[in-house]
Amino acid sequence: MKKIKSRLSKLTFVVFGLALLSFTQANKQTIKGWFLAGSKPESYEIGITKNKERNSNVAYLKSIKPNIKGFGTIMQNFEPKKFLGKKVKLTSYIKSKNIKDWAGMWLRIDGTNREKSLGFDNMQNRPIKGTTNWTKYEIILKVPKEAINIAYGVLASGTGEVLIDDFKFEIVSDDVKNTGHQGAIKLKEPTNVNFEESF
Numbered sequence: 001m002k003k004i005k006s007r008l009s010k011l012t013f014v015v016f017g018l019a020l021l022s023f024t025q026a027n028k029q030t031i032k033g034w035f036l037a038g039s040k041p042e043s044y045e046i047g048i049t050k051n052k053e054r055n056s057n058v059a060y061l062k063s064i065k066p067n068i069k070g071f072g073t074i075m076q077n078f079e080p081k082k083f084l085g086k087k088v089k090l091t092s093y094i095k096s097k098n099i100k101d102w103a104g105m106w107l108r109i110d111g112t113n114r115e116k117s118l119g120f121d122n123m124q125n126r127p128i129k130g131t132t133n134w135t136k137y138e139i140i141l142k143v144p145k146e147a148i149n150i151a152y153g154v155l156a157s158g159t160g161e162v163l164i165d166d167f168k169f170e171i172v173s174d175d176v177k178n179t180g181h182q183g184a185i186k187l188k189e190p191t192n193v194n195f196e197e198s199f
Helices: 002-021
Strands: 035-038 044-051 056-063 071-078 086-110 117-121 128-143 149-157 161-172
Touching: 035 044, 044 161, 056 071, 056 149, 117 128, 128 161, 149 161
Parallel strands: none
Antiparallel strands: 035 071, 044 056, 056 161, 071 149, 086 117, 086 128, 086 149, 086 161
């Protein structure tokens, strides 16, 4: 039974990852450098608000329809030049309000084949639910040398709102454990055949 649940959980993780690869982008950009996307971007809005707890501006992603079967995300894409071949840690602070389904920070590393990611984590195995206080979250993934794009952001599935502040990327040691899935990479020759190397 545990094996079946584990397989179903992994399948859901993969399916949601594929959804993030094929989302729809909303045309309206309301925050410099950021855009709204997802499977149902028209059901959400993003913006900036002042927050006394953080003593700064913070971003928000919130549902604007009562029933949503899908997700919205606030996100960015950038070239991974300075992170190629390195392991990165993405952190941000998130506060949730009435998240009915789940929410999470996410990070996706793209190669030339846009149908398969080289690395992906959306926190679906450690979701944000309901109403929570400001909490620091992290994702750790290796950025292969073949990567051509890094996409990241925060998503909300279903109704509710998330407040977001202070995204940060850091390079960490290769022996720090990944939080998500590292996709398959087409190798030029047999690699790590003695299993002494890790991501």
